[in-house]
Amino acid sequence: MRNPLSNKVTALEPSGIRKFFDIVSEMPDAISLGVGEPDFDTPWHIRKEGITSLEKGRTFYTSNLGLKELRTEICSYLKRRYGLSYVWNKQILVTVGGSEAIDMALRAMLNSGDEVIIPQPSYVSYLPCTVMADGVPVILELEEKDNFKVTREKLLGCITPKTKVLIMPFPNNPTGSIMTKEDLEDIVDIIIENDIYVISDEIYSELSYKGDHVSIASLPGMYDRTIVINGFSKSFAMTGWRLGYAAGPELIIEQMVKLHQYAIMCAPTTSQYAAVQALRNGEDDVEMMRDAYNQRRRYLLSCMREMNLECFEPFGAFYIFPNIKRLGMSSDEFALRLLKEEKVAVVPGTAFGKCGEGFIRISYAYSLDNLKTAIERVKHFINRLDLGE
């Protein structure tokens, strides 16, 4: 028989996080600090709206782009929160999570050989999606000394005549780093001069602990060259509903819609009705969750100090990214030993790019009790290492 597989797919690396997951799932009594989703349930009034839509028999497809009510709510939300104006029926595409929007945006924009600058450590899908869209990934290595932000020097170092797209993953998973308005202003002239488009993954925008999040699309000259990706998973604790969206220039959205209509048809209808409710009446819930995350963030940072683990202060998402280099082992080794010896799962930084070496990702999407127990074990582990065990 012939090989049934595509060479391109076969050559893709499986996600490092999946490999680690396989090991963790063999250990049912492990405490995890490894999840990338909120510990809160979706607020009840939002769930109820999903239930009601089912009761009313709203079980049909929506338009390819998404429900009109939802797209208009998304427009008023983006205007209200980030000062971004979009036309609801031309510039918004409702997708199956932010991750679909990333894939569609790259496929809609790239020609074979176009280069995409991907800052790492970052979410696992930018690179494979670029490869599948025939783009060439160019890794921009974020560094702790820059607080894991994209700097002018780093950006300039990655640009070539073939550069077409820059991914901007802020607030960042796994580092928790954010880019403030000033940080963004510092690089936009380079983006504009080099005629680069930006895919700005702002899925964690509501989880910003140092003033409100600023979208790069709101800066002068950036609106027409930015696709903003956002969604409901992190802000409204709706990961399982699989709902996100892309907002951007009509020219690009129009092409993304084609891909979306052939591959997906439309995002889940039940989720779309629930999301309308989230945007209309969910602001208090977001604030409550943000406050809780912020407390845990401070808690973990002070625990890191107690353990004498260097950790830059993150102001976004729900992760801290401590530096474990002083312990003289690789991220993988650290994570594996911590799991085997203390039964705590964290994710090695390398799961988010080679330059994540020397770091681990700790999620604080857990109750305080859970964090306390897990951190006690991490402390025990580090104490033992410090004593030379």
Next chain:
Amino acid sequence: MREEILRIIEKNAKISIEDLAKLLGEDPVKVAEEIDAMEKESIICGYHTLINWEKTDKEQVVGMIEVRVTPQKEQGFDKIAESIYQHKEVKAVYLMSGAYDFTVILECASMRDVARFVSEKLSAMDSVLSTATHFVLKKYKDHGTVIVNRKSDERILVTP
């Protein structure tokens, strides 16, 4: 800082000063002082435990009584409330708007004890016009905490 302290300890009175300080990113000494001050100012009025008595052997009946009163001369609602809340079986007294004046919450060992309290103590007061007694059959949620069906973490252990 005060409001944030209160919001945390309202949910978890048992939290240590050290943990509280970490959550707030503040100095433990300052947090302890703030709590002391709020206790002195009676902003913090006590620390209690939320117990699901149904899971114990103790027999207990919770009654909620709607009470209508006529304030007596030189005796406002506050005075009447005081003569109600002084009884040790009374757990809560609220002055209400609407069709009746007080809600009184009682915890007694039996329904008969509740009945005795209403007939002998409450109704015997000059200012009490009428009472309507209700019994709590089941508590689902108390003090913002769901008592039944506590669920566990069903998330996948590691996700990107």
